[in-house]
Amino acid sequence: MSVQQLIDDLADRLRRSVVLDDPEVRLLATSRHFGDEDEVRVRAVLQRDAGPDAVRHVLAQGVAGWTVPGVVPAAPEIGMRARVCVPVRDRGQLRGLLMVMDADGTLGPDELAATERVAAQLAPLLEATATASVLTAPVVEPGLLHDVLSPDPHVRLPALGRLEAEGTVPARDLTVLRVALDGDPGEGTARSRLRRAVARPAVDRAAVWQAGALDPADDRRAVLVVGTPSPWSADATGEAARRWAAYVAGSAADASRVRVGIGAGVPSLAEAHRSDAQARLALASTEVADPRRSGVVAHWAGLGVRAALLRVPAAERAEAVPDELRRLLAADVDGSLVTTVRAYLDHAGAGPATAAALHVHRTTLYYRLGRIAELTGLDLADGRTRLALHVGLELLDLPGADRPSTE
Numbered sequence: 001m002s003v004q005q006l007i008d009d010l011a012d013r014l015r016r017s018v019v020l021d022d023p024e025v026r027l028l029a030t031s032r033h034f035g036d037e038d039e040v041r042v043r044a045v046l047q048r049d050a051g052p053d054a055v056r057h058v059l060a061q062g063v064a065g066w067t068v069p070g071v072v073p074a075a076p077e078i079g080m081r082a083r084v085c086v087p088v089r090d091r092g093q094l095r096g097l098l099m100v101m102d103a104d105g106t107l108g109p110d111e112l113a114a115t116e117r118v119a120a121q122l123a124p125l126l127e128a129t130a131t132a133s134v135l136t137a138p139v140v141e142p143g144l145l146h147d148v149l150s151p152d153p154h155v156r157l158p159a160l161g162r163l164e165a166e167g168t169v170p171a172r173d174l175t176v177l178r179v180a181l182d183g184d185p186g187e188g189t190a191r192s193r194l195r196r197a198v199a200r201p202a203v204d205r206a207a208v209w210q211a212g213a214l215d216p217a218d219d220r221r222a223v224l225v226v227g228t229p230s231p232w233s234a235d236a237t238g239e240a241a242r243r244w245a246a247y248v249a250g251s252a253a254d255a256s257r258v259r260v261g262i263g264a265g266v267p268s269l270a271e272a273h274r275s276d277a278q279a280r281l282a283l284a285s286t287e288v289a290d291p292r293r294s295g296v297v298a299h300w301a302g303l304g305v306r307a308a309l310l311r312v313p314a315a316e317r318a319e320a321v322p323d324e325l326r327r328l329l330a331a332d333v334d335g336s337l338v339t340t341v342r343a344y345l346d347h348a349g350a351g352p353a354t355a356a357a358l359h360v361h362r363t364t365l366y367y368r369l370g371r372i373a374e375l376t377g378l379d380l381a382d383g384r385t386r387l388a389l390h391v392g393l394e395l396l397d398l399p400g401a402d403r404p405s406t407e
Contacts, residue, residue, distance in 0.1 A: 003028065011032065028096060070085055344369065
């Protein structure tokens with residue numbers, strides 16, 4: 001019996017809507033509706049995607065680690081009713097998530113037992129599908145992949161020629177992702193986690209060409225090259241990166257943190273080194289993110305001026321700070337001047353918006369700005385002065401940019 005037949009038969013028996021997702025909550029099969037559908041289910045059926053909010057809600061329940069059935073609670077704010085979730089496992093490996101709509105909590109023991117029996121029947125079918133996908137996917141040796149992404153054409157071009165000879169070069173749009181696993185999840189575990197992560201599809205298996213490898217110089221970093229039939233939007237790339245990172249973080253210790261940098265899309269593998277260089281810089285930009293966050297994804301396209309500033313070597317960033325900012329720092333005894341100027345620049349010099357952001361009266365703001373001009377001699381009405389200060393503050397926010405000496 002096929003996967004779809006098993007899902008349809010179970011739904012007919014239960015008289016409830018049933019869906020089978022993969023471990024990243026991507027739709028694999030669904031039954032017809034039985035009048036119990038919610039907004040999330042309707043979207044999943046129509047668009048083959050439950051939506052990022054629903055995915056995050058399901059994964060937040062810890063379903064990746066479930067070995068017995070459980071309830072995914074309702075989330076009314078995203079139009080999601082409660083579901084019973086039965087993990088589909090084959091020899092301990094999670095292959096899928098079998099979901100049964102149960103908004104009113106009336107799924108009985110006999111119905112749950114029937115659902116578990118179907119999950120057991122689905123497990124070998126999903127295992128066979130996964131194995132076939134792995135066997136038919138192109139395999140790129142890690143060392144060869146790193147050579148293809150090398151900025152040195154003397155290294156890159158021979159590697160491309162070898163891949164072309166092997167017939168494994170994709171004629172698709174490509175995006176490079178760089179990932180880092182922070183924290184201390186335990187000796188030897190980081191490498192094994194990332195090795196498993198780069199070997200699993202970041203998006204729908206039917207839609208991608210993918211190759212990944214660990215960084216030979218750092219077993220907590222990896223690279224992933226993903227090819228799609230058409231260009232990926234920044235939103236779609238970011239969502240795929242977050243799902244992929246969630247898989248890495250799902251088995252990591254609580255103190256660990258996953259960061260992902262995404263390069264711009266390129267039309268061929270011959271240009272993937274450009275996307276890789278951007279992904280590296282995007283990843284570097286995440287080093288200043290709030291360490292309390294569970295994951296950070298940065299896209300090259302969203303870096304703005306930092307994309308240029310990140311090219312300044314970390315050791316030279318303090319020296320590159322403009323004189324205007326040095327003068328401000330020298331006069332700033334308690335940090336309030338920099339805080340005021342930063343808010344003023346971030347709000348394009350708009351007094352009311354700046355005052356609101358600082359939680360002060362506009363009179364207080366204008367007094368502070370006048371005091372800054374008096375202490376530093378800076379004219380904040382001058383566009384070039386504002387630019388120098390804004391660029392300097394962005395530079396100081398980058399990793400490795402220590403506060404410059406003002407002596």
